[in-house]
Amino acid sequence: MKKIEAIIRPEKFDAVRTALHDAGYHGLTVTSVSGFGEQRGPVRIWRGRSFSSESVQRTELEIVVPDTEADKVVSIISENARTGQPGDGRIYVSDVDTAVHIRTGTVHTGVEEEKGM
Numbered sequence: 001m002k003k004i005e006a007i008i009r010p011e012k013f014d015a016v017r018t019a020l021h022d023a024g025y026h027g028l029t030v031t032s033v034s035g036f037g038e039q040r041g042p043v044r045i046w047r048g049r050s051f052s053s054e055s056v057q058r059t060e061l062e063i064v065v066p067d068t069e070a071d072k073v074v075s076i077i078s079e080n081a082r083t084g085q086p087g088d089g090r091i092y093v094s095d096v097d098t099a100v101h102i103r104t105g106t107v108h109t110g111v112e113e114e115k116g117m
């Protein structure tokens, strides 16, 4: 299994969420995050002083899928999160060893075909 972590613009969340849902991916974790990219944050003036290293607010999605579906999910997220402007975010993909469905006790390991693990 792969875990896809995507840091996207908050205003793109609805489009990404809908596209994932329409493609059959229903389970995901959503977190509000703040961070820094290559550019500095917006310059703010406060009491006559300027501050330019402010973090930007983003939405982070975590979604765990079979290995065979990771590329498709990455494409869905990147196509629906892109504006083409700086700040569109990042997607990271990593390996997951084990997933446990708490209610049923089902344990998933390795490459599997079904969604919603």
Ligand SMILES: Nc1ncnc2c1ncn2[C@@H]1O[C@H](COP(=O)(O)OP(=O)(O)OP(=O)(O)O)[C@@H](O)[C@H]1O
Pocket (backbone or CB within 6 Å): 007, 033, 034, 035, 036, 037, 038, 039, 056, 058, 085, 086, 087, 088, 089, 090
């Ligand atoms: N190397 C990184 N590791 C972890 N998180 C990152 C990294 N780079 C960016 N992020 C996260 O992504 C958010 C958005 O970054 P951003 O899209 O501005 O990246 P960028 O590298 O500056 O690309 P761009 O030039 O398109 O703006 C950051 O606020 C941060 O939360």
Ligand SMILES: [Mg+2]
Pocket (backbone or CB within 6 Å): 037, 038, 039, 086, 087, 088
């Ligand atoms: Mg940036």
